[in-house]
Amino acid sequence: MISSWTVVADRGDLTETEVLHDERPELAELSDCEVLLRVSRVGLTANNVTYGVIGDLIGYWRFFPAGSDGQGVVPVWGFADVVDSTLDALPTGTRVYGYLPMASHLVVRARLTSSGFVDTADHRADLPAVYNSYLVTSQDPAYDESLENLQVLxxxxxxxxxxxxxxxxxxxxxxxxxxxxxxxxxxxxxxxxxxxxxxxxxxxxxxxxxxxxxxxxxxxxxxxxxxxxxxxxxxxxxxxxxxxxxxxxxxxxxxxxxxxxxxxxxxxxxxxxxxxxxxxxxxxxQLRKRTADWGSDGLAQRFGEAWRGFTAQAGSWVGVVEHSGPEELVEVWRAVVAGKTNPNTADVITF
Ligand SMILES: NC(=O)c1ccc[n+]([C@@H]2O[C@H](COP(=O)([O-])OP(=O)(O)OC[C@H]3O[C@@H](n4cnc5c(N)ncnc54)[C@H](OP(=O)(O)O)[C@@H]3O)[C@@H](O)[C@H]2O)c1
Known part of the structure; x- marks a missing residue:
């Protein structure tokens, strides 16, 4: 077993948080198609607070169930690395981008796609597909290691x-x-x-x-x-x-x-x-509509072009401040919830 941590928030008062320490299964305990991810780098903005504020309405609390009644795990976007895997196509060391918990680890049940995989865990089945898809960085034409901070934000x-x-x-x-x-x-x-x-x-x-x-x-x-x-x-x-x-x-x-x-x-x-x-x-x-209109490739090509134009400028508009570990994550979370952050800086947390 390996040690892990999860930050849970009180759904009624998002500033109330707790860091839970736990143990996670190693490979021998993973079921077929399961993959253990170690969360590596995430961004935190007001959008994550919205996930908490309307968590019950849209289902955001259901992505990463943990904690006791009245608590929940706020989703974040970021990178994670495969640390144990039952799938040859997703070996240890594979780096992925997607929707992640405020936690050190996540077990997904992966169904492979052309760009990565979809988490087919039962509790995520009826949640919007865009949040269940993970990109493998080596298969993502838009990935640039030097732009990881801009990507997670x-x-x-x-x-x-x-x-x-x-x-x-x-x-x-x-x-x-x-x-x-x-x-x-x-x-x-x-x-x-x-x-x-x-x-x-x-x-x-x-x-x-x-x-x-x-x-x-x-x-x-x-x-x-x-x-x-x-x-x-x-x-x-x-x-x-x-x-x-x-x-x-x-x-x-x-x-x-x-x-x-x-x-x-x-x-x-x-x-x-x-x-x-x-x-x-x-x-x-709108993503579903444009995927139907333009096809996945047409959408990716148009978005890619706009994204490159945006990232060429975004770094000069907002400076990135890096933080590390669950305690600093909680500190940043509280500041973002309270609206105490300054718009000319943005927060990235490495786990
Ligand atoms: N519908 C969708 O699909 C979708 C997708 C993405 C994002 N969004 C939403 O877009 C909004 C912006 O998200 P973001 O991540 O881009 O935000 P962000 O960059 O973190 O926004 C920071 C700004 O939000 C305002 N603000 C933040 N916290 C506040 C507080 N506690 N009280 C009052 N104002 C506060 C301030 O702007 P001002 O001083 O200028 O008001 C602040 O400069 C969020 O509500 C997010 O959920 C929606």
Whole structure:
């Protein structure tokens, strides 16, 4: 047996965490097709907090069951290495990228694919497929070892940015000339702004007063305003990343029928209220649509091109701070939940 650890959070109060120490099976105890992964490097942003805030609604708590009633394991994106395997195609040392627990280890039941494998564990069977797929780095044309930190931080977020921007372009911006974006300092929001640059619309970023300077420094928005400031009354789409009722209502009051579409993507303000005026954007749905339209290769080629353009710039916008081990992971988690992190740095944790 080998020692392992898992960070569990109280589902009702995400700041309450516990590090559980346990033992994991070695090869002799793995069943057919099972593979033991050692988690290596993950990113942590407000998106992971959302997994906790709407964990029951979307099923995020069900990916990595652990802890007692009322506790859960928050998913993170990152790299892991195979340390024991029952499959010749996934030998020890294979490095993979995908959806991982806040834990040192994960056992998956792997069904091989052209780019890696899918975890077919029973408890994950009815959860969105995008979260169950793992890429083997040696089979991933987009993998670059020197960009691992950018990948764990941005790849899942930028996929959303890319698909969201694509959906707006596909719908001719619903006739709008302006796109208003809240939590404009967040990575998913500014990734979307980057995808929408030079598409013939004006990009207005709304952010907290303390984040105005950073958001302006990105050079991605035509205008950056603090929450509460007035926007111009013209046909607009609202991309809501913060989920604040106040910000949404103020925009509806000001713009009236000029607000032609209100799309809810995130809830950095951590309230999960559903407003009938908002349409929820769930990236895996648009992913399914574009996979059907373009095929997996066509989608990968288009996304790859956008991703390369984004990573060429992202490193200069936000500095990466590295942390290590479960205690530092918990420290970063608490800061991210409390909104105490600074948008000009992003946190990567090595396990
Ligand atoms: N629907 C989807 O498929 C999908 C996919 C990916 C991400 N998302 C969502 O997009 C949002 C942004 O995620 P991200 O990972 O890109 O975020 P991030 O880069 O970590 O965002 C940081 C920013 O979020 C705001 N913020 C963070 N914590 C806060 C708090 N406790 N209170 C108030 N504001 C806080 C602040 O922005 P401001 O000062 O500018 O408000 C902060 O600068 C998340 O809600 C995430 O779940 C949705």
């Amino acid at each position: 941005y790849r899942p977020l930028f996929l959303t940015s890319f698909l969201l921007a694509d959906r707006l372009v596909d719908n001719d911006f619903h006739g709008a000339r302006t796109v208003v974006i809240s939590s404009a300092s967040s990575k998913t929001a500014f990734g979307t702004a980057q995808c929408l640059r030079d598409r013939g619309v004006r990009l207005v970023g709304l952010t907290s007063p303390r984040n105005v300077e950073f958001t302006e420094s990105l050079g991605l928005y035509d205008t950056v305003l603090p929450y509460g400031a007035s926007v111009d009354v013209e046909p607009s789409v609202y991309l809501d990343f913060n989920g604040s009722d106040d910000v949404r209502s103020a925009l509806h009051d000001l713009l009236g029928t000029s607000l032609v579409k209100d799309i809810s993507i995130g809830l950095t303000h951590q309230t999960a209220s559903q407003d009938p005026r908002s349409e929820f954007f769930f990236a895996p749905e």
